[in-house]
Amino acid sequence: MKKSVEEDVFIPLYPKSSVEDKSSPCSKFQERCFWSAVKLLSNILLWDGIVQEDTVRDLGLSKLLNRYLLLNLLNTPPGLDNIEKCSKVVSCLPERWFQDLRSGSTLPELRNFCQHLLQ
Numbered sequence: 001m002k003k004s005v006e007e008d009v010f011i012p013l014y015p016k017s018s019v020e021d022k023s024s025p026c027s028k029f030q031e032r033c034f035w036s037a038v039k040l041l042s043n044i045l046l047w048d049g050i051v052q053e054d055t056v057r058d059l060g061l062s063k064l065l066n067r068y069l070l071l072n073l074l075n076t077p078p079g080l081d082n083i084e085k086c087s088k089v090v091s092c093l094p095e096r097w098f099q100d101l102r103s104g105s106t107l108p109e110l111r112n113f114c115q116h117l118l119q
Helices: 002-008 025-045 053-075 080-092 108-118
Strands: none
Touching: 002 025, 002 053, 025 053, 025 080, 053 080, 053 108, 080 108
16 A cells, blocks of 8 residues: 555646646546545545554555645635545545544644635
């Protein structure tokens, strides 16, 4: 899993003008890369309860979500596309990670993602 996150994940950043047209090759490629990374996130987080939680959280949240996915989300204009992407990321997160949290708090690795959701 670590090797996949470190060597296989790539989400290019293009100028806004290159990705505004959803039918452009740049936009299509960026979207494919994003959704592949989301699928990897989902697969990594499925290992929760089997592999040490710290390892799963580090790979899935600290490395994959915060390094790659969040950057794409921050550069996606507000709207339905951004909502769909955020919803899919949220659906990957194991519910048990949130059972013992106080109301209004979150995991440290999710602070930046939560800030994006609030905006």
